[in-house]
Amino acid sequence: MAQLPEYVNVLYSGSSEKFDPGIIQSEMEKGLSKMRVGQHRVVVEQAAVLQFKTAEDSLAFEDWYFNTIRRIGFFTIPDARTGLPRSARFKNADIGTLEPQHGGYAVSKRSVTFEYLR
Template sequence: MNMEKLPSYVRMLKDDAGEQFDPGVVVSEMDKGLAKMRVGQSRVVVQVTATLFFRTRVDSQAFEDWYFNEIRRIGWFDWRDSRTGQARSVRFKGGDIGKLLPLASQYGKAQRSVTLEYLR
């Protein structure tokens, strides 16, 4: 089975990109002194915020077709992490691809803000 890839016509803008993760630590508060901590999860979910940019109206429509027909809203796909250069298997957090915002008249250029997630 081949893994889908983020389509090549989708550009990721770096202006508002970011990365965070829940450390997966369990904290037990103590009556006195510092809280005790232990690792609660062997792997953590990393979330990467990004803006997807579409150069044409055709590209934004093609992306929606890919989203609904290829990954079926919740599927995993390959994405090259621009920070590390690694290929990662990611999905859209909650299946959400955000609001399509026009940057030119009649959506000639457009963007979507998304959050990608993967297990580290």
């Protein structure tokens, strides 16, 4: 399995995490609705920022995205809470907009959302 390249800094500060509870809900004529578990594993969405220290790193990342994971592939990232490796992919294969931070694109970033099964 591919791994997020080492030259990509993953910033989780200010990020968020959410998941779909995976339940099936039936409305009742009176009272509370009935609920049951529909999925045993749920999809978790983790927001993050990918930071690139050089313009070459941002170009190498695009090459990795198109040629290594072919836009839709899974890859290993560090978990935001535990730091342990986790298999994830980009939500909707979207790597966000490349935004310059300093001196043109010498330092840049992309806001992304990882998704994985819990």
